[in-house]
Amino acid sequence: MDWVWTHLDLISSETLAHIGLSVPPIVIGFLVSIPLGYWASRSAVARSVLLTIGNVLYTIPALALVVLVPVVLGLSLLNPGNVVVALTLYAVAIMVRSAADAFASVSADVRQSATALGYSAAQRFFRVELPLAGPVLLAGIRVVSVSTISLVTIGALVGIPSLGSFFTDGFQRAFLLEAAVGFVLVLVLAAVFDVLLTVLGRVLLPWNRGLRPTAAARRVIAQQLPPIGAR
Amino acid sequence: MSIEFRHVSKTFPDGTTAVEDFSLTIPSRETTVLVGSSGCGKTTLLRMINRMVDPSSGSILIDGKDIAEIPPVGLRRSIGYVMQNSGLLPHRTVADNVATVPMLTGVPKRKAREDALALLDRVGLDRALAGRYPSQLSGGQQQRVGVARGLAVDPNILLMDEPFGAVDPIVRDELQQELLRLQGTLGKTVVFVTHDIDEAFLLGNQVVILQRGGRIAQVGTPKEILANPANEFVADFIGAKRGKRRLRIDETGRGEDVLLVDAAGYAAGVLSADDARLVLTGSGPKSRSVSNKTDQAGDA
Structure with missing residues (x-):
């Protein structure tokens, strides 16, 4: 354990780097998926096209994507932006389906009722449909968060520092403690993010408090736990 | 606030014609009930009044003004909808639901909430429910909140689309009586859609019986329709044909009150000795309750 105490600086800097690489894909992925998911929930054609693109994106191996992105965008191979772009694509791939399900879960009765009351289209979206899609959106973003935090480690293979660097370094030097530290910290980070998102959900969706997740939300959680081991 | 339909037709994009050449004047400050089986276009007609549905041809006028010229969002805010x-x-929350439209139209939140509480009193709900969410209320309470919300901007027109269709008969009865009481004091122009002819006769000053495609089978007061069904369809729809509405005095009855039975022989009700002169098809509340009981007995 001495290694841990002598390397606290490194551990904290790699943890910060890991967070820095994780947050942008989660946030951008969420924001991009909202309009796409809404579109997919309104049109069967849009839904099938967008979800197919999402599925195809999701099947590209992460390592291949991290190498492809700089080639396509003309960035340096060591630019952390590569990881951010690649993981944003994955986030969108997962989140569009959640968002489409989320908006589809808003009951037609409530939408019509809001229209009948005199909500304009924009008011209806922001004040009725978006909040009511909240529980399923939350379920989706929790999956994205866990998935992103674990995938950030891939960057270590192409030399972009994160907690994943402890894996690569630990394995190369056959120093299992270092790899284990990386492993545990990734798990802790994923758990912390999940708790933060859950708390945020409770604050933003007070009407949903104490209620069990809706059937739609449970389906999203069940379907979309990403096959991390498969990659 | 009279509402006038002029040769209104509606064909939906998928080719179904919901309403064809419909003309009707809905008088001000009275309740008009559109009644018919599902698919008769009654909900489409109702939704045309607040431009949830725009007619394919023809026009709709509110107090002589063509509503096609009124922006839909503003029009909807001025019309109650349940x-x-x-x-x-x-x-x-319940209070926020009731205050929804006032807040959309810029009434300060605080004032809108205070008004909402007063409206809860008006529809017979405990103010303690104001902070609850709709899922925490019973079906009947939810409908009362719906009515309170419909009245929140004190609209001249109130549209009601089968508002009591999903609650149990006892609660429905309460809600109907509550609506009659409210309408007695408020005098709104109410357009009410239902498939229940008893509800139509109970609530409507004017009843419009619709056939497929929004064709009017008969328009009139409940009294006129019961006394003179315009055709076979109407007679069948109001139950006259099956003998549900045509009652006779049961000869075996003893005592002061007179027992009434329908054509099938079911006991339908009792005519109090005091009211023995009452005409059965009249519009007094007694005869209505007789016809209600008739229907239940017939269904039994």
Whole structure:
């Protein structure tokens, strides 16, 4: 354990780097998926096209994507932006389906009722449909968060520092403690993010408090736990 | 606030014609009930009044003004709307649901909430429910909140789309009486859609019986329709044909009150000795309750 105490600086800097690489894909992925998911929930054609693109994106191996992105965008191979772009694509791939399900879960009765009351289209979206899609959106973003935090480690293979660097370094030097530290910290980070998102959900969706997740939300959680081991 | 339909037709994009050449004048400050089986276009007609549906041809006038020229969002805010399953916003509290439209039109939040509490009193709900979410209320309570919300901007016109269709008969009865009481004091122009002819006869000053495609089978007061069904369809629809409405005095009855039975021989009700002169098809509340009981007995 001495290694841990002598390397606290490194551990904290790699943890910060890991967070820095994780947050942008989660946030951008969420924001991009909202309009796409809404579109997919309104049109069967849009839904099938967008979800197919999402599925195809999701099947590209992460390592291949991290190498492809700089080639396509003309960035340096060591630019952390590569990881951010690649993981944003994955986030969108997962989140569009959640968002489409989320908006589809808003009951037609409530939408019509809001229209009948005199909500304009924009008011209806922001004040009725978006909040009511909240529980399923939350379920989706929790999956994205866990998935992103674990995938950030891939960057270590192409030399972009994160907690994943402890894996690569630990394995190369056959120093299992270092790899284990990386492993545990990734798990802790994923758990912390999940708790933060859950708390945020409770604050933003007070009407949903104490209620069990809706059937739609449970389906999203069940379907979309990403096959991390498969990659 | 009279509403006039002039040769209105509606064909939906998928080719179904919901309404064809419909003309009707809905008088001000009275209740008009559109009644018919599902698919007769009654909900489409109702939704044309607040431009949820725009007619394919023809025009609709409110106090002589063609509503096609009124922007839909503003028009809807000025018209109360109550729907089946209440249509309450599940993420807003009861008070906020009632205050929804006033807040949309810029009434300060605080004032809108205070008004909402007064409206809860008006529809017979405990103010303690104001902070609850709709899912925490019973079906009947939700419908009352729906009615309170419909009245929140004190609209001249109130549209009601099968508002009591999804609650049990006892609660429905309460809600109907409550609506009659409210309408007695408020005098709105109410357009009410239902498939229940008893509800139509109970609530309507004017009843419009619709056939497929929004064709009017008969328009009149409940009294006129019961006394003179315009055709076989109407007679069948109001139950006259099956003998549900045609009652006779049961000879075996003893004592002061007179027992009434329908054509099938079911006991339908009792005519109090005091009211023995009452005409059965009249519009007094007694005869209505007789016809209600008739229907239940016939269904039994």
